[in-house]
Amino acid sequence: xxxxxxxxxxxxxxxxxxxxxxxxxxxxxxxxxxxxxxxxxxxxxxxxxxxxxxxxxxxxxxxxxxxxxxxxxxxxxxxxxxxxxxxxxxxxxxxxxxxxxxxxxxxxxxxxxxxxxx
Amino acid sequence: xxxxxxxxxxxxxxxxxxxxxxxxxxxxxxxxxxxxxxxxxxxxxxxxxxxxxxxxxxxxxxxxxxxxxxxxxxxxxxxxxxxxxxxxxxxxxxxxxxxxxxxxxxxxxxxxx
Numbered sequence: 205x206x207x208x209x210x211x212x213x214x215x216x217x218x219x220x221x222x223x224x225x226x227x228x229x230x231x232x233x234x235x236x237x238x239x240x241x242x243x244x245x246x247x248x249x250x251x252x253x254x255x256x257x258x259x260x261x262x263x264x265x266x267x268x269x270x271x272x273x274x275x276x277x278x279x280x281x282x283x284x285x286x287x288x289x290x291x292x293x294x295x296x297x298x299x300x301x302x303x304x305x306x307x308x309x310x311x312x313x314x315x316x317x318x319x320x321x322x
Numbered sequence: 323x324x325x326x327x328x329x330x331x332x333x334x335x336x337x338x339x340x341x342x343x344x345x346x347x348x349x350x351x352x353x354x355x356x357x358x359x360x361x362x363x364x365x366x367x368x369x370x371x372x373x374x375x376x377x378x379x380x381x382x383x384x385x386x387x388x389x390x391x392x393x394x395x396x397x398x399x400x401x402x403x404x405x406x407x408x409x410x411x412x413x414x415x416x417x418x419x420x421x422x423x424x425x426x427x428x429x430x431x432x433x434x435x
Contacts, residue, residue, distance in 0.1 A: 210363075238422040247324070247409060248364065250422035263422075297363055299422075309352065311411075311423060313363040 206232050208300050210314025217288055218322055225283045225317045227298030234300035237281040238311065239273065242295040254281040288321045295319075323347055325412050327426035334400050335434050342395040342429045344410030353386055353393040354411040354423055357404075364409060367395070397431070405433045 207230040217223050227237055235256050240248040252273055253261040260273035270292075272284040281300075285292055295318050299311040325346045332340050344353060352371050356364035370386035370393055381398045397404055407430050411423030 240422070247425045247427045248411075248423075250424065253422050310366055310369055311354070312366060313356075316363045 206300075206302055206310075206312040208298065208312045208314040210298055210317055212317060213315055214318045214320075216320045216322065219289050220287055223285045223288055223319060225285075225296055225298070225319075227281045227283070227300065227314050229279045229300040229302075229312075232300075232302045233278040234281075234302065235278065236301045237275060238299045238301070239271070239281075239283050240297045240299065242297060242316075244295075248297060285319065288319070290321045293319055293321045324424055325353075325410055325426040327408075327410055327429050329429060330427070331430040331432070333432045333434065336402055337399055340397045340400060340431060342397075342408050342410075342431075343392065344394070344412075344426055345390070345392045346412055348391070350386075350388060350391050350393070350412055352412070353384075354413075355384055355393075355395050356409045356411065356425075357406045358409065358428075359406045367408075400431075400433050402433050402435065405431055407431070 209228045209230050211226045215223055237254040239251045241251050242248045250263050251266045254273045254275040256275045256278050262268045275281040295316050297316040299313045301311050325344050328343045334340055354369050355367040358364040368384055370384055384395045386393045407428040409425045409428045411425045413421045413423040
């Protein structure tokens with residue numbers, strides 16, 4: 205099956221610093237990747253859609269200057285949490301949609317990154 | 323809009339069956355089912371497309387009723403490994419299929435020996 209790698213799996217940082225999270229599709233090309241956020245015992249909330257070669261599309265209420273997304277290639281998207289604060293602590297998960305039509309819009313998820321801001 | 327899942331939680335004994343429902347107030351074109359274990363990422367189970375359904379696993383199947391804007395996930399002869407939180411996700415309907423998913427709040431399934 206399709207594999208999505210997300211790195212790092214866990215990060216602890218001080219308030220005010222920036223954190224970069226990488227999402228890679230290992231064995232397929234992903235024109236589109238998605239970034240979700242999940243609070244404890246809650247559902248996944250879509251933050252933004254990352255499109256290769258173009259600007260990301262952010263969901264309502266998500267600050268684009270706060271959560272910078274770069275989709276540099278068909279296999280890599282990065283999310284940078286800038287000037288992180290304790291309220292940004294959460295579980296961030298990326299997913300990638302396989303490019304081919306046969307993939308039927310199935311999204312494969314990375315293992316997630318648990319961010320703790322002190 | 324977030325789809326509504328029911329029930330919120332289910333406790334079963336190994337070998338029993340379960341049904342998880344997902345409904346939406348807007349038209350559905352596809353429904354995605356995922357299972358997530360604590361501290362892990364969601365794992366894809368199956369996708370149901372408008373005009374049909376797709377069975378992803380042997381004892382886990384799903385139905386999709388477009389008119390009622392509902393989908394149900396059926397787990398038969400449950401195994402301990404089925405424990406986790408099940409999410410239905412809707413979306414990907416913009417034609418290009420490039421939409422992110424809107425997930426329900428999840429159904430917690432606990433299988434006891």
